[in-house]
Amino acid sequence: MAPLADERIDHRFKGLPPDADGSTVGALAAERRSLFTGGFTTPVLALSAESLAHNLALMETYAHRHQLAFAPHGKTSMAPQLFERQLAHGAWGITAALPSHVRVYRAFGIQRIFLANEVVDAASLRWLAGELTADPDFRLICYVDSVRGVELMDAALREAGAARPIDVVVELGAGPDARTGARSVAECELIADAVAEVGTLRLVGVAGYEGEVPRADDASVRAWLRQLTALLAAFDRAGRFGAEPAEIVVSAGGSAWFDAVAEVFAELPPLSAPVLKLLRSGAYVSHDDGHYRELTPFNRVPDEGALQPAFRLWAQVISRPNTEQAFLNAGKRDAAYDLHLPMPQVVRDGRTGELRPADGIALTGLSDQHGWLRTEPGTRLEVGDWVGLGLSHPCTSFDKWQLIPLVEADGTVTDLIRTFF
Numbered sequence: 001m002a003p004l005a006d007e008r009i010d011h012r013f014k015g016l017p018p019d020a021d022g023s024t025v026g027a028l029a030a031e032r033r034s035l036f037t038g039g040f041t042t043p044v045l046a047l048s049a050e051s052l053a054h055n056l057a058l059m060e061t062y063a064h065r066h067q068l069a070f071a072p073h074g075k076t077s078m079a080p081q082l083f084e085r086q087l088a089h090g091a092w093g094i095t096a097a098l099p100s101h102v103r104v105y106r107a108f109g110i111q112r113i114f115l116a117n118e119v120v121d122a123a124s125l126r127w128l129a130g131e132l133t134a135d136p137d138f139r140l141i142c143y144v145d146s147v148r149g150v151e152l153m154d155a156a157l158r159e160a161g162a163a164r165p166i167d168v169v170v171e172l173g174a175g176p177d178a179r180t181g182a183r184s185v186a187e188c189e190l191i192a193d194a195v196a197e198v199g200t201l202r203l204v205g206v207a208g209y210e211g212e213v214p215r216a217d218d219a220s221v222r223a224w225l226r227q228l229t230a231l232l233a234a235f236d237r238a239g240r241f242g243a244e245p246a247e248i249v250v251s252a253g254g255s256a257w258f259d260a261v262a263e264v265f266a267e268l269p270p271l272s273a274p275v276l277k278l279l280r281s282g283a284y285v286s287h288d289d290g291h292y293r294e295l296t297p298f299n300r301v302p303d304e305g306a307l308q309p310a311f312r313l314w315a316q317v318i319s320r321p322n323t324e325q326a327f328l329n330a331g332k333r334d335a336a337y338d339l340h341l342p343m344p345q346v347v348r349d350g351r352t353g354e355l356r357p358a359d360g361i362a363l364t365g366l367s368d369q370h371g372w373l374r375t376e377p378g379t380r381l382e383v384g385d386w387v388g389l390g391l392s393h394p395c396t397s398f399d400k401w402q403l404i405p406l407v408e409a410d411g412t413v414t415d416l417i418r419t420f421f
Contacts, residue, residue, distance in 0.1 A: 001081050001108070004418045005029075013403040015044030016416075025403065025416050034411045035314070036348060042316040042386065043330035045397070046407040047286060049414055051310035052085075058305045059284050060089040065304075066262040071095045071114045071251075073282030077398045078420045080108035082285055093139070095280045099124035102140070104420045106131055114251065114278060115142040116207070118149045118171070118180070125156035133163040141249060143207065145171040145181050150194040150201065157200035165202040168195060169249055170235075172228050174212035181208055188231055192240050203240055205249030205276070206232045210257050221257050225264035228252060236271045244273075251278035259297035283394045286310040290340035290392025311397055313342060313389040315371060317350075320383050328363075328371035328387055334400055337366050340392035344373070350384030358387060 005026030009016055017039030020028045033039065035046055063070040069092040074083060078101070083094050093112025096102045099121075105113055119125055119142060131138055144150055157166065170188045173181025182188045188206070195203045208228050210221045232250045235241065241248055248271055253261040258281050265277045283292050287307040298306050315330035335342045344358035360376035371389075375381055391397045398404070399421040406415040 001084060004081065007418070009403075014401070015041055015405070016403060017041070025418070029413065029415045032412050032414060035405055035407050035413055036353065036386070036411050038413065040405065040413070042314055043328075043334045045311065045313050045334070045401045045404050047404050047417060048308070048310040048312070049406050049408045051287070051308035052082075052285065052406070054308050055284050055287055055310065056085055056089045058307060059281070060091075062258075062262075062304060063279060064090065066266065068253075068262060068265065068277050068279045070279050070281075071112070072285065073097070073116070073254075073280050074101060074105065076282035076395050077285055077417075078104065079398065079404075079417050080104070080420070081415070081417050083108065083110060086285065092276070092278065095282065099128065102128070102131075106138075111135075111137055112139045113141070114280065115140060116209070116251075116280065118143045118145050118153075120149050120152040122152075122156040122159070125153060126160040128166065129157050129160040129162035132166065133161075139167070141167045141169060141204065141251075143171045143180075144168045144191055144195060144201070145173070147190055147194045150191060150198065154198040154200045162200050165200050167204045167249075168201045169205040169207040169251065170195075170203070170231075172206055172208040172231055174208060174210060174224055175214045177214050178212040179209070181212075185227075185231060185234070192235060196240070202242075203235075204245070204247065205241070205251070206235065207249070207251035207278075209254060210252050210261065211254040216257070218260065221260050222264055225252060225260060226267075229264060229268050232275075233269060233271065236273075241273070246273060247276050248273050249276045249278060251276075251280060253279035253281050255281045255283040255292055256295040257297065259301050286394045286397070288392050288394050288397070289343055289345070289390030292392075292394070309390060311391045311394065312345070313391055313397075314348075314386050315389060317373075317381060317383050317385045317387065320381065323377060323379075324375055326361075326373040326375055326381055328373060329369065330371050330389070331366045331369040333368055335366065335371070335389065336391050336393045336396040336400070338393055338396050341366065342371065342389035342391055344387050345390045346388040347381065348386035348388065350382065350386065356380075361387070363389065 073095040171181040315328035319327040360379035365372040404417040
């Protein structure tokens with residue numbers, strides 16, 4: 001990731017030491033400054049080096065144990081340095097949601113990409129055709145969920161003179177009120193027929209997202225997953241993947257139900273070719289202190305391990321107008337708040353540097369640039385103290401920060417993680 005290390009630090013990157021302006025990201029990381037005394041300014045989002053390493057290793061072990069390939073969803077972090085580490089921990093490739101994500105991934109050399117959406121704009125399809133033509137080793141798998149989508153993809157790819165077909169999977173919707181995806185087996189068959197009629201696409205499997213099952217619970221999620229695997233088996237029996245497919249793909253698995261995905265995928269009967277069972281969970285890389293802490297499958301299978309929340313947003317008390325109220329210098333522009341408000345966890349004393357639990361402190365609201373704290377009578381908290389906040393929903397935490405310090409337990413900054421949103 002040399003291009004990232006060579007990037008110059010300047011006013012674009014909040015939270016970094018002002019005296020580092022003009023230096024490179026790599027040079028600042030090499031200084032191993034303290035997050036607390038090394039000139040970093042508040043608010044500043046920190047990613048725990050130890051928790052990140054733990055989470056990467058845990059999901060690698062989980063996927064291997066359950067014989068799953070793993071293409072973690074890159075939209076969570078949009079951080080090529082984290083993609084590199086995920087691939088080093090056994091990931092098959094990286095999942096994308098948009099062609100713009102694919103462009104970022106390709107800029108950093110990602111060779112296998114699962115694009116979990118149908119692409120229908122001609123400009124993106126022309127670019128994808130060019131990438132596939134220029135690099136014979138580039139593997140792209142893309143959703144299709146409509147006959148019209150197949151028509152649009154075919155027209156754009158033929159106009160672009162695509163040298164080889166794009167591998168596609170039919171997306172099965174998770175119910176009548178779900179997000180995208182075909183709503184019935186009959187519709188999936190029509191889409192597969194449409195793919196078979198064009199030379200620019202090649203059907204390789206089926207996929208979907210169990211997180212969109214309405215009022216999801218264990219029984220309904222497993223029922224839908226069995227519909228998905230039954231569709232895969234039926235397509236194979238009908239020869240829809242070709243006379244001698246080298247590989248058949250089935251993919252599902254967000255961050256809330258990957259245990260069900262693992263168990264149902266393990267039930268697949270032998271098919272005409274090896275099956276790539278592709279899990280796409282992405283939030284695990286940082287985990288969180290709210291939404292995914294409550295939903296993670298590791299709560300249901302504790303013997304398999306436990307993820308660790310890796311994010312902490314540090315903000316400073318800038319106003320203490322009375323004994324029951326205080327204000328931080330972090331707000332909606334800095335912290336995820338779409339699922340839960342940030343949670344005060346620890347206070348770093350502004351006078352002594354002592355760390356203590358954030359007992360008696362609650363965050364009750366966020367303005368654009370302020371956090372509203374309510375404090376119980378007698379709570380120690382004064383202007384200048386740092387408050388460490390736990391966050392909920394990684395996907396809306398990463399996107400607010402372009403450079404995120406990677407911090408060891410003692411506060412030493414060892415790297416800076418670049419995001420591309």
